[in-house]
Amino acid sequence: MKSIAFFLLLISLHASAQIAKDSIAEDMLIFQRTVGGWPKHIPLRGKKEIKVNYEKLNLTDSERLLIRADSGRLDATYDNGATTKEIRYLVQAYQRTRNPEYLEAAEKGIAYILAGQYQDTGGWPQFYPLRGGYPNHITYNDNSMVNLLNILRDVVDGKNGFEVVSPSFRASSQKAIAKGIDCMLKTQIVTNGKLTVWCAQHDELTLLPAKARAYELPSYSGQESVGIVRFLMGVENPSDRIMNAIQSGVQWIEDHKIEGYTIEFQKNDGQGRGYDRVLVPKDGAVTWARFYDLETEQPFFCGRDGVKKANMTEIEYERRVGYGWYGEWPKDLLEKDWPEWKEKNLK
Structure with missing residues (x-):
């Protein structure tokens, strides 16, 4: 033995x-x-x-x-x-x-x-x-x-390598996705009776737009809203409610693009990090702000003092160069994802 x-x-x-x-x-x-x-x-x-x-x-x-x-x-x-x-x-x-x-x-x-x-x-x-x-x-x-919902979607669909994951996760993942989508629909900001986009974070109890760090105030988000809309576009056989959320989000994003400007990193004679982040005119360029004011729907910027400013140049250097205040986040959504989704779902 x-x-x-x-x-x-x-x-x-x-x-x-x-x-x-x-x-x-x-x-x-x-x-x-x-x-x-x-x-x-x-x-x-x-x-x-x-x-x-x-x-x-x-x-x-x-x-x-x-x-x-x-x-x-x-x-x-x-x-x-x-x-x-x-x-x-x-x-x-x-x-x-x-x-x-x-x-x-x-x-x-x-x-x-x-x-x-x-x-x-x-x-x-x-x-x-x-x-x-x-x-x-x-x-x-x-x-x-x-990101979390995309993981769970791959678990349910058995895609992107997740076919190896135990089938025991599929039912609970499907349920979690449904709850997550419902959360997205309930947190979409309504202004003057119209659906708009989302804040980067929402209060876990009231679902209202909420503050995070001192320079991350309640707002319409020009960045995070893109990922939410794109995820909703991936829902098969979307309900009327989901379709309305997508169309409203895309419309708001389209209406709030900033045309003719782009961000450049310009040398500044060795001060700070040796460069500055500057919004400059550029023919044909399109950009979006990270945060839009909930009342005026205009871009705003905020330093560590938590005070809103109308221009990026008004906040301290460290926050100006250390945070993404402008970006082209919605560009592919509008140019590629939206036309494809429209063709499939709005015939």
Whole structure:
């Protein structure tokens, strides 16, 4: 009996030695928190926060041990692509290597997404477990909620590699998507009886546009609204309500484009970072503001003092160059996605 057990042990060791590994996926396993999600920053090398960038961290063995030992930290988030980027990478890594640890970690991440959804409103906070303050708001900022819903859509449809995910996730993911869409429809801002677009974050209780950081005031969002409209365009057999939300959002975006201007980074004789961010005239250019005032529907800008300004030049240099106040976020939506969606759904 002992010889048989020893033989089986040798087979097991040989099989584990044959499992292919991916260095980035291995680090993702180390960074995954006990709750199932991933942080976007970690305390490391004497610093309070180091951005989690798997290609550039170059961790030592001792650092890996420290990070793994810290897996109980409650800093997992859906913000800035955290959690969703790891899940997508791990699913692809599993496809390449068939390493079961990668799929297990991805499925644990999917469970974390499902656990963090507000069951009454269908939105997601910025962090889960909840930590209080503005991170508890329903977070569209930087496409956070849209990224989560796209993961769940791939789980349900079995696309983009997610056909390997356990079928047991499909029913709960489908339910979560329906709640998420309902949240999007309920948070779309109504002005003078007309549907418009969305704020970057909405109060988790009232669903009204809400403030985040000092320079992120309640507003119409020229950036986040694009991701929401694009996600709704991906709904098969959309209801009249969804179609109305899409058309209204596109119309608002079209009506608020800023023609004949673009953003340039101009040298400034070595002051600050050595450049400045400037809005300049340019024939044929189109841009949009990140924030539009809820009353005037005009672009506004805000420094760390939380005071609205009419021009980007009026806020402090650090915020002027350190934040994306203008962008071409809706360009592809209007030029490509909208015509295709119209052709399919508005015949």
